[in-house]
Amino acid sequence: MNDPKTPLSEMRERIDSIDRQIQQLISERANHARTVAKVKGEGLSAIDYYRPEREAHVLRMVVDRNQGPLSDAEMVRLFREIMSSCLAQEDPLKIGFLGPEGTFSEQAVRKHFGHAAYGLPLGSIEEVFQEVAAGHADFGVVPVENSGQGMIQVTLDMFLTSDATICGEIELRVHQCLHSRSGRLEDVRRIYAHAQSLQQCKTWLRINLPEVECIAVSSNAEAARLALHADDVAAIAGESAGKVYRLKTVAQGIEDRADNTTRFLVIGRTLFPPSGNDRTSLLVTVNDKPGALYDVLSPFAKHGISLNRIESRPAHTGKWQYAFFIDVSGHIDDDALQAAVHDIGESAASIRVLGSYPVALP
Ligand SMILES: C=C(O[C@@H]1C=C(C(=O)O)C=C[C@H]1O)C(=O)O
Structure with a gap:
């Protein structure tokens, strides 16, 4: 005990022993993930195995269990990387984003899909939508809103002319x-x-x-x-x-607002099942008539659904027709949301479910 090196080398031995256990458990986990993949079907690609709702659930359990000293965001990041590597054992997910390398969009890709996913840098937000639609990318990541400056209109407008679905959201603290x-x-x-x-x-x-x-x-x-x-x-x-x-x-840290945050959407081609804490994005077009917006919003109140966000854009389908992008709490499989969507459909010119997806993790 008089040797000041002893406690240090003892600590290092303990850390070595913990690392051995962690490594063995990670390998065991990866084997299980591979078995799950086999159960889902042989010879499929990563997109067929990928379950965002299950991953969100896993990460929420990580947050619930966390007692420090690492922050929730750090723990989530570490587990995200483990899941990313487990999934990429088959072949990695291909994710299109607004390039070149080094953009905040790329950081959002890494935050959501981890470093084992394959990032595909693209020239514009439009191109991200195109490459996802063409199947050249499994998913795309596009910015949709900044906390200080509001909505990114190019992204919203792409939903008016494409069939893209929303499969996830990512919040990224932006340090300039x-x-x-x-x-x-x-x-x-x-x-x-x-x-x-x-x-x-x-x-x-x-x-x-x-x-x-x-x-x-x-x-x-x-x-x-x-x-x-x-x-x-x-x-x-x-x-x-x-x-x-x-x-x-x-x-x-030269950004004017200390809480400067950009919200990104994960776009894809399908809808996913509920994760237990979801948000749904709807695209509603209305005709220019009295009470049109009231008819769109009142069903949410009637069925007890919280409205998170509403944004209007010219609909591109005719002069003075408007498209409303509406985010609400819940999944489209929920009875209350089904009923609200049905009621809105009675009065609106059109209604489309863009997606139901897990609420952003820390
Ligand atoms: C292992 C599974 O497949 C994939 C890998 C996961 C993981 O590593 O935890 C979670 C969901 C899927 O993306 C599963 O569905 O449980």
């Missing part, structure tokens, strides 16, 4: 950084970033770099790529984009 080749604030004369990111950092830019020219480009990762070519150019992007393009960080 300023990156450049030199890493020195005094060198910066021009800043590249996605328009949304410039908006999110407006106050910081006004205070710290009032004279600098700000230029909007197609993505933050593209901004980082451009910053590689000159010493007086900086890019606003996430930490991972800075790493991908080997830039130095001039400043971090």
Whole structure:
């Protein structure tokens, strides 16, 4: 006990022993997951085995059991990666996202599907929808809303013209950084970033770099790529984009709102069963007549369903026709929601269930 190294080496031995057990259990788990996959059918691909509702349930149990010291989000991340590797034993899920590498969309893909999934960087939100529809990607991940700036209209409008379903939602805390080749604030004369990111950092830019020219480009990762070519150019992007393009960080956490969060949707081609804590997205079009919106909303109150969100867009089907994107609590298999959808169908021009999916995990 007098040797100060003894307690340390004892602790390390204990950690080694725990690691051996963890590793053995992970292997055992992977074997079970493989057996489950065999039960579901031989020779199928990952998308046939993948059960988002079961994964959400597994992760909620992880949160319920968690007693620290690691946070719920950390525990969920670790278990997500274990499930990701278990599922990818067959062949990995292919996930389309708004590229290039290093975007917040890619971070959302990793948060939801883990690192064993195959990420397919695509050129635009439209392309993500197209590649999912064509079957080139199993799922797609698209941004839909930012806590400070509201809805991303391109994404909403894609649901008006495509058959995409919604299979999940992801909430990502967005931390913005300023990156450049030199890493020195005094060198910066021009800043590249996605328009949304410039908006999110407006106050910081006004205070710290009032004279600098700000230029909007197609993505933050593209901004980082451009910053590689000159010493007086900086890019606003996430930490991972800075790493991908080997830039130095001039400043971090430069977003104006401390709770800056972007919500992403997982899009696919099918609907999944209930997970126990779900949200349903509906697309309702109405004709221009008195009380149209009242007729859409009153069935939710009548059947005791909580409305989470409503957003209106021009419907593209005719002048002055409107499409309402409505998110409610519950799964479309619930009797109350079935009844509400039936009632709305009586008065609305059309109603479509975009998807029922597990509420975002931490
Ligand atoms: C093992 C299963 O299949 C897949 C793998 C899971 C896992 O590793 O826990 C969970 C759901 C499925 O995506 C299952 O359905 O239980």
